[in-house]
Every structure is written in structure tokens, then in C-alpha cells.
Amino acid sequence: MEGNREKSDPGAEFTSASSCWTLGEPPDGDSVNYLFSSDRESCILSEFGWNLQPDNSSYFGADERSDLAENVVSCGMPENTSSSSGALRGGSVNPVGSGDVSTSNPSVSSSSSEDPTEKSTGSGGKPPEIPNKARKKGQKRIRQPRFAFMTKSEVDHLEDGYRWRKYGQKAVKNSPYPRSYYRCTNSKCTVKKRVERSSEDPTIVITTYEGQHCHHTVGFPRGGLIHHEAAFAGRLTHGIPPYYYPAFQMPQETPSITQSHQEFPVEPRECQPRVLPDPTPPLPTDEGLLGDIVPPGMLNR
DNA sequence: CGTCTTTGACCGGCGC
């Protein structure tokens, strides 16, 4: 756990106008790629080849293979991090339907809809000793791709435009700070998010998203403004080949994406299985924040 | 009264 921050590996190196990134290997030979910025202040993990931007944004892909946040490496810290304004915005994640998430059950590819997958049926709970069991036994819990943001903030729960209900809190091993579990309040939405503070730097909040929203944002019910993570999402809009980061989205290339995304009218996604009818859509539209985040390429993996 | 948070218990996965 404790991030694999120290990890530094020589590898491919990418240079951008603002930083130089080094492609390293995961500490334990995992299949996740890690990118380290030259200044070592930030590092990004990416399993899918997210299009990352080496600026000050904070985000990083999390590995859905791991249940733990351990695979989540870290990321840069935007100084402006909205903490000042009270809230941060959340991005969302994307499930990559085709991503063959977690080695099992492809049929559940897109958990959307009412897919009881891991909820009611769910694990953890005390489902009346019925059907679940069978399914549970046979298959492992399906995990959706996850990824997280590290944000310097004083508030734990950052605004992201969606409504969340806290359903649990647990003490984290080796950390004095508890981890909170949130679920999107939309009954059809299976997105979950986990929030915890870095034990190394209490000022940093680590937010991990899991799943994909299938609805619009509720419109910042708590007065939040979307921008930070949303911006992040926007930056990841353009996909790049997996495991390779030929060119990060430079500020120049996406001049105001950060801001433009604040307006996000995120299209609702009827909670239907993703089909990707049009191979080359002009612009990401109906994937919600997640859609913005996930590079097209990812969808085909 | 409805919504959200808190919190202890429970369950499953995993390593030893």
C-alpha cells in the first residue's frame, strides 16, 4: 500500500511542455503502468492507457484488478484544488464495458441497468440465504474499473455534481484516517466512491470512483461547482493507445477544456449496456463524466 | 417526515 511512490523505473520517457514523464513498471510486476513526473511530485497510474496530462491536475487511474487502493498510485496535486472553495468536483469513472473487468463474468459487462450484480444481491450483505449464494460461490465479485483522484483538500467529500449517500466507513489499516464509502443516490446508478485521506499527507484526499453514472448530474445540489475533476475528465477525452503515452494533452492542445467542461451537460445514459454504435463519434457525448474520461481505445479492450 | 450519517455486525476474499 502506501502508494508505490518511491517506485521509479527507467523506461520510456515522455516529455511534454510542462513535464517529463517516465514510464515505469509496477513494483510487483503488475500489469499496470506507472508514470512518474520528472519532478517526482506526481505520478500516475494507468492500466488502460488513459490519456493523462502531466500538468497539475490530480488524477490517476486505478486498477480494478485490485480490490484495494493499493494499486492506485498517486498523482499530482493541483494547488488550486478547490478545497478553498469548499468543494471539489468529482469526476466519474468509467467502466469500460468491454474491458473484461476482473477476469470473470463477462456477461455482466455493463453493470448498468438493474443488474443486481453486486448490490442487492450483493456480497457483503446478509442476503437472505437465497440465490445469491449460488452466484457468489461460482463467481467472484465483479469489479468495475476504478480510478482515483488525489486532491489537496480540507474537505473529505468533494462535490462532483452527483449526490452520494454514505453507506459505510472503515478504519484504514496503517492510517489514522478512516475511509468512507459512498454510493450514488440514483437507484439505477451503481457508481460507488471511496474517500480517504492520505496517511502520508493528511491534506490530500484520495477519492476512488468505481462504476459509471447512468444519469445526469443532479446539478450540484450542494452548491458545488464542477471543475477540478471534471476538468480531469475532459482531459482524458482523447484516447491513446494502451500502454503507451505518445502525447499527453497539452494545455495548448486543449486550451480551455478544463473550463469548458464545467458546463457539462452530461448526457444521461439510460443505464444500458454500452454498445458503441458509432465507431468514430465526433465528440464524446453520452458517457457522462466517465465517458469523457475513457479513451475510445479503452472501450475496445 | 424524508434524507442522510453513524456505527456495529456480517460476509467474502486472501494470505499464512
Next chain:
DNA sequence: GCGCCGGTCAAAGACG
């Protein structure tokens, strides 16, 4: 097989 730990449930309480 056992214990640890992460994740989830759900009752109870707090709050607006």
C-alpha cells in the same frame, strides 16, 4: 482452517 481486512448492510439516530 484460521484470522485479518476490505467492503457492505441496515438499524438507529441526527438533521432540516
